[in-house]
Amino acid sequence: MDKNQITGLVLMLALMTIYFQFFAPEVPEQPVETETIETAAPAAVQQAKISNTTVSVAEDSLTSALHKERYGVFAPFATGEAEEVNIENESVKIVLSSKGGIVKRVELKDYLTYQKDPLVLIDRNSSQSDLLLASNYKPINVSELYYQVDYRKLKVEGEDSLTVSFKVALDNGRYLEHKYTLGGTGFQLRYEINLVGMDGVIDNQDAQLTWVDNMKNVEHTLKESRAKTTINYLPIGGDFDDLGISEGAESETIEQGLKWFAFKQRFFSAALIAENKISKATLSTYVDTSDSTTVKSGTAVLTLPIGDLKTGKGQYQYYFGPNDYTVQKKVVDGFEQNVDLGWFIFRLVNKWLIIPIFNLLEGVISNYGVIIIILVFVIRLILAPLTYKSHMSMAKMKVLKPEMDAIKEKHDGDMQKSQQETMELYRKAGINPLSGCIPVLLQFPFLLAMFNFFPNSIELRQQAFLWATDLSTYDNVLNLPFEIPFYGSHVSLFCLLMTGSTLLYTWSNSQMNTQMQGPMKSMQYMMPIMFLFFLNSFSAGLTFYYFVSNIVSFGQMALFRKFVDEDKILKVMEENRKKNANKKKSKFQLKLEEAMKAGEEQRKQKTKKKK
Structure with missing residues (x-):
């Protein structure tokens, strides 16, 4: 049915409606009797029914035509009651x-x-x-x-x-x-x-x-x-x-x-x-x-x-x-x-280590705060060999510190000679200057994997622990009447505890680390302060994990110190000096010295240009 046919049908129906409303034959008048009144009423009602039915038929026909136009063969299914x-x-x-x-x-x-x-x-x-x-x-x-x-x-x-x-x-x-x-x-x-x-x-x-x-x-x-x-x-x-x-x-x-x-x-x-x-x-x-x-x-x-x-x-x-x-x-x-779960390396750590351990603990322990504490101990135990190696490297540097200070005093102002003689000291003592850095770098994927694991762990959602009502979001112990830029308008106690313990651990670690001098020694305290602002709105599970991890690290450090004998380390290094006295420099040492010379030369060139 095309549009012209639909229009014609609508006009015909409209004319029929007007005819029955205004031009239908009048009913002859009858004497006013009770019987006449009773028969006249149904006639009027019947006429109204005919009129309403006609309008209804017209509307239904129009709707049907529209549905046919819109839905084609599916038009019969365009009306009904939803179940x-x-x-x-x-x-x-x-x-x-x-x-x-x-x-x-x-x-x-x-x-x-x-x-x-x-x-x-x-x-x-x-x-x-x-x-x-x-x-x-x-x-x-x-x-x-x-x-x-x-x-x-x-x-x-x-x-x-x-x-x-x-x-x-x-x-x-x-x-x-x-x-x-x-x-x-x-x-x-x-x-x-x-x-x-x-x-x-x-x-x-x-x-x-x-x-x-x-x-x-x-x-x-x-x-x-x-x-x-x-x-x-x-x-x-x-x-x-x-x-x-x-x-x-x-x-x-x-x-x-x-x-x-x-x-x-x-x-x-x-x-x-x-x-x-x-x-x-x-x-x-x-x-x-x-x-x-x-x-x-x-x-x-x-x-x-x-x-x-x-x-x-x-x-x-x-x-x-x-x-x-x-x-x-x-x-x-x-x-x-x-x-x-984070970038590729962090995803691997979460997928193959953190999640299996977490799921295993979840199967036997219902308190997620306790699960986090145990998870810290397990991860720190796995990383213990790397932590111990890093600690031993710092202990060796501490033993050599008097000689290193003497070299700096001897070549005061000549950084290139000072660095060359220091590297020679490392070689003869049998120390790899990178031996302290590599273990720390290897621990970083485990540290940063937690940034993705805890905030996205649905297991922590709506799980309470201590004052935190939900470990999947921040713990709010105080609402501030104002907002601090980059910090927010609330105070997370777990985040404060994490920051304080990180600063204390950094200070304690710096007592052993003699390699870090000058501005770098001060800069290491900036990172915990930055984390205070950055992690204030992060998952309470994450900041609680880092806080507990810092406490466990203190314990590890105290334990390692009991096993470190500085006199024994000094004796070993003296024996290494005798063995390495006539030993040729390795390719790595030669390349490192060349890089140091090139760096010193660039520094001197820049100094001349400024003058």
Whole structure:
């Protein structure tokens, strides 16, 4: 039916309505009797019914025509009543709707918001999805249709599973189906789109799925949550990537297609994973800073291969769940990267050492503060050989300090000669000047890996210890009436304790380290002060870990000193001098001396230019 036919039908219906309202034959007047009054009333009512029915028929016909124009063969399914289907397993409660055959609401059973309300990851107000299919070269939003529902059970557990099917069935066995399968455990919802016998109805044009997720604020610290919220994705044949964490609008088009993408918040994700592929995707995020109920808004415009949907390969998985490394690594390859474990070397330390130890302790201990304390002891024990080697290097330098001071006094003002003679002293005494630095550098990946592990560990979320109510965020013992730049408007006691113990440890260590002189000796105290500002708003679990680590390091240092005999070290070095008296310099020593000479020469040239 074209537009001219629709217009003619509407005019005809309008003329009929006007005729019955104004030009219908009048009913002859009758004597006013009780019997006449009683028969006249039904006639008037009947006339009104005819008029209303006519208008209703006209409206229905117009709506039907509009639906036919908009939805084509799917027009009969454009009206109806939405039915909600509530399914659940041991981990999630999910509401599906027959209008659109979509996921309407997801609640995670074992988690709460910071206000201790049930954690609803998505609902109809925050999430919207639309599936567009082409029919007769015209896009039809099949998410606006009303589907027939078929299911057998609504709750499942263990190894069992349940299936819910939403169908729009045409004639001759042709139908469009959204099919959901939920296992007894876990956070994955299997999703299938099936176009059965629809070759003459649906064009061979790829489908478009648009998913908008206004990610709900479920944490206490909105600023920290926004800094860790983005869209992560894995391109076909590419490496894991994300849109970045800036508060400005971000957008990326992935032409080669995706294996999966995730609306990733700090501790939770809503994701779509393709069994085959998503042909193309445009992903974007933006922040409305005036809306404190939404962390970020994300949009994914996805191109789904129509061939997959028509041949039973339109198979996907939704993931609605926590950013838990142990859980996510079982979902699909690379999906565990939604848990930010840091750069390559730090990720390796977290993946192969920190997480296994933490999970082992978590299985036998319920108090996460105690777990952190034990974790410190385990890590310090593993690093003990490196720490001991570094301590021994500093002890050797301390023994040589009188001779080093004599060399500096002898060559006062001539840095090149002073350095050359000092290096000769090291060589004869059998000391590698880098032996103290290398063990410290080797410990750095373990130290910095914690920067990613603790702030992103969902296990610490809402876990209290001592005065900290939540180890995943900062411990707040005092709110300031003003804000200090780079520090904030609160006081973290764990951060203060960490800073104080770090300053004390640095001072104690400097008593042994005779190599660090001049400005560098003062600069080493700046780092703890910087960390005071930088870590004040970080996870209480992180600052507590560093505080305990400093205390354990004091104990290690005291223990090592008991085993260090300076007289014995001096005796060994004297024997080394006799052995190395006529020994040639190594290639490394020669190159080091050349570098020192070149540096001294450059320094002299600069001094001459200034003069």
